[in-house]
Amino acid sequence: MSLDANVPSGPMSEKWSRHQFEMKLVNPANKRKFTVIVVGTGLAGASASASLSELGYKVKTFCFQDSPRRAHSIAAQGGINAAKGYQNDGDSVRRLFYDTIKGGDFRSREANVYRLAELSVNIIDQCVAQGVPFAREYSGLLDNRSFGGAQVSRTFYARGQTGQQLLLGAYSALMKEVTNKGVELYPRREMLDLVVINGKARGIICRNLLTGKLERHVADAVVLATGGYANVFYLSTNAKGCNVTASWRAHKRGAYFANPCYTQIHPTCIPVHGDYQSKLTLMSESLRNDGRIWVPKKKGDVRPPNEIPEEERDYYLERKYPAFGNLVPRDVASRNAKEVCDSGRGVGSTGMAVYLDFRDSIKRVGKAVIEEKYGNLFQMYDKIVDQNPYERPMMIFPAVHYAMGGLWVDYNLMSNLPGLHVLGEANFSDHGANRLGASALMQGLADGYFVIPYTIGHYLASTKLETVGAAHPEFAAAEAQAAEMTNKLLNIKGKRTVDDFHRELGLLLWNKCGMARNDKGLKEALRQIPAIREEFWENVTVTGGAETLNQNLERAGRVADFLEFAETLVYDALKRTESCGGHFREESQTPEGEALRDDKNFCHVAAWEFKGAGKKPTLHKEPLEFEEVHLAQRSYK
């Protein structure tokens, strides 16, 4: 199958408007004849569900949480980028486009990113109209702050809870459509399979998590907005429920998985403190606006931070990257934190932490201002670590945070499987090898509010769809397969817990395929993953029954998928022998230790085709062509 991204012709700045005009439309009376399934209710899924329903489509929306309002977008803290240019500081659609392409280390598709930058301004308008209480200045106008990888202030925010406020906006729009009877809501459902009939995605199998009953849902198109796979590392900043299951099972039905090795390690998280730990907590990147990152100059300096004098501190980001200072992109900040810790200058009980210090900002603007901007984050830090960050610098360390990779999609956000559309973090499309801060919210909402409502219409209007029902043999076969997997898991009755396997896999990936990767380690991981997977299927214990609420069984199914997916992630990392963004291959670095790309051999999207569990997937390439941006070695100095 050829990988045609279907990028419209014409100048970059006219592609989307031209495409909007050229796409086919479904007339208003016919829209209600089409059913669209949306899986996931984060920013992308909730906004898509609401917008499609407003247009007149029949929408069925699914989430595994008890309420759509709890999807993990809710935890995004810092903000959302938009090229509004309110600050008079030189911002523009073009600059946001350029910053995003460069931040992604020239591994994203130009046309998608340009569209994202264009749509960013509409998102802010939409959210303000919904009653999202963004931070404002005394004039009553919207306030902005700065994020990494940009030299302008274009980030809109609602204290440290921007994701929450944007999601509640999208959720309220979704609930409005539930009342208008355009959306049928199915909470506490987990998608277990994609049903493909005559080569087109025509429905899903899901498990009602309360009753255990398997359900068949038929549709004319399926939209996955099921988030990222960072939890494959076990410890990450993702919610405990985040998983790869929906994406992976669609992948097993033929959808290609693109760039799985591009995982984002976020520089400012609370360090790991014990082996019982269940997750890691992010401290928003916005803190880098006012916090200064440093370690002692001397190795093994165990003095309390406030007793280390100024001249004995190494503000290493300010020293190495004077142009961007503490606001370098995430991949650069993370790698540098690892480097100083590996050199023996890390702090804290494990030596795997650096300081994020607000002393100078508090001196400059006062505690009250810092508290207004970051109060909830400081409070969260205090609760977890039991230290007051107003008085003592925070200790932070990088942690797995976001997946740039995801299911492959074309310009219309449709996968190679006709009818299967993928939005938000679940797709691969806009962030290249590294996502800039405050761009995830932007992408999720752009996809859901402003892209899919157009492109899905084009698909439905230009595709011949046979009438199919839930009794179709493909539905029966997919349901039987899901039931069989459940039975198998329940009958192993082994001696190790699901979490125990998940932890083992996560630690292996973190060590071999984390912030730095090399040929030897990746090959070692490829040897070990199948062994863990085999033991899982022989020795895991899953208690309880199939036809009841069974959280142990839910986790087991997700971990089983992570155990397959991890191998594809590592294959991708092994194959890409260049360094780019969050993917740092030790063999490919500049003399200064920065990521060194290999544009000659790797200026492409790597999209993997499933060939069976444990079998090597087949690689398909989508070449990346740059019309607007000149490929350059990234520099933040």
Add this chain to the structure above:
Amino acid sequence: MAKTISVTLKVWRQKDAHAPGRLVTYQMNNIDIDMSFLEMLDIVNQGLELKGEDPIAFDHDCREGICGSCGSVVNGHAHGPEAETTLCQLHMRRFKNGDVIVIEPWRAEAFPVIKDLVVDRSAFDRIIAAGGFISVRTGSAPEAHSVPVPKENADLAMDAAQCIGCGACVAACPNASAMLFVSAKVSQFALLPQGQPERRSRVLKMVTQMDNEGFGNCSNHYECEAACPKGISVSNIARMNRDYLCAGLTSA
């Protein structure tokens, strides 16, 4: 060496919505005090799984105090003893060696128990669906700066909008009232210019739905505010009551 404590748990176990429940005792030793409360429950569950027993069911997801999934009554307090803290953000350092910790689900007629500590909070979704939104179609919004919002109002709206929908307010209230939850949403929109066109119909519809769901009324105990992990103020209830009164008078 990490500091550890031993505690005795008494956990509400209930097989399903119809079965009777009871408190079951679990002795937990060598609990690291830096562990979160839910991590402590994870350890209980791993022990049960290894014995082939059914682990304790509890809702949780983000484990950073924002998704609103988690929540149990711990020693009589919704989300436990620490102020403005969700259960997932509560740490074992708040307990002493030898403590007995009683863990129960939210108790309210409108939140029926599903299993163990898991309750059905879908009533909250239905209240939002009744009117907790501004009816703006995607694509129809005016330019964001066309309507300035005074900073004080935006800040007060944000204070109310922080609600995570966990249901602690209901669990803490002797009447199982949902007034804090409903008033937080009503206030957020009442404070913003964008919320004005539907202001009256919104409060009427949301309060009607709240009553239909079987939540009790407010009799000014303020337990909700004390239990709220986001510190949402009862002044929102006063604002909602004023709006409800005005709306009732003009719509009659």
